[in-house]
Amino acid sequence: MTALQTLRHHQGLLVGLILFALFAFVLGEVISSRDRIFSSDRTLVASVGDDELHVEEYRSRINQFMEANKQYNVSYGVAAQQVYEQWVIEKLLEQQYEAAGISVGAKGTMNGILELPDVKQYFTNALGQVDENALQQWVSSVRQAREAGNAEAQEAWALWQDMKQRGRALQESAQYADMVQAGLTATTLD
Helix, strand or coil, X not given: CHHHHHHHHCHHHHHHHHHHHHHHHXXXXXXXXXXXXXXXXXXXXXXXXXXXXXHHHHHHHHHHHHHHCHHHCCCHHHHHHHHHHHXXXXXXXXXXXXXXXXXXXXXXXXXXXXXXXXXXXXXXXXXXXXXXXHHHHHHHHHHHHHHCCCHHHHHHHXXXXXXXXXXXXXXXXXXXHHHHHHHHCCCCCC
């Protein structure tokens, strides 16, 4: 009871002390944010570890996303959010794959490519199976046309490079999922 009376007696001092603490906190935040604003790279959108996403690349990815999804009439804001989230997830997964020691060779990349839906759609044989030989022939013809300077072959080659990247990513993801699943499985000793 005596403590409450003491607080009531010095309430002006207590309120002043609390206001001073709040003012000091706000002032400290203003100073530190000003330092971040003036010293930071204004072209940096996000960073994950050592990887950085700059404005030019971000805009390019948004435009590619919107072009690829123009049939769905995606707004710029939705596209920007999707690209940002996709980039962050991609970089985080790359770090996890590296930490887990996951690597995919040429054969694994080809296996991943053969599992892609667009490859299954265009390179299926009469039995309904993906025909790796037909894909290899297409790649060979695209390479030859590209070396000859064909502009359409340049686009097809870029498509092939994208297929390789997606196939590798698919195999890395599958290997990582297998490792996690194996880590979650209880042994008879457990």
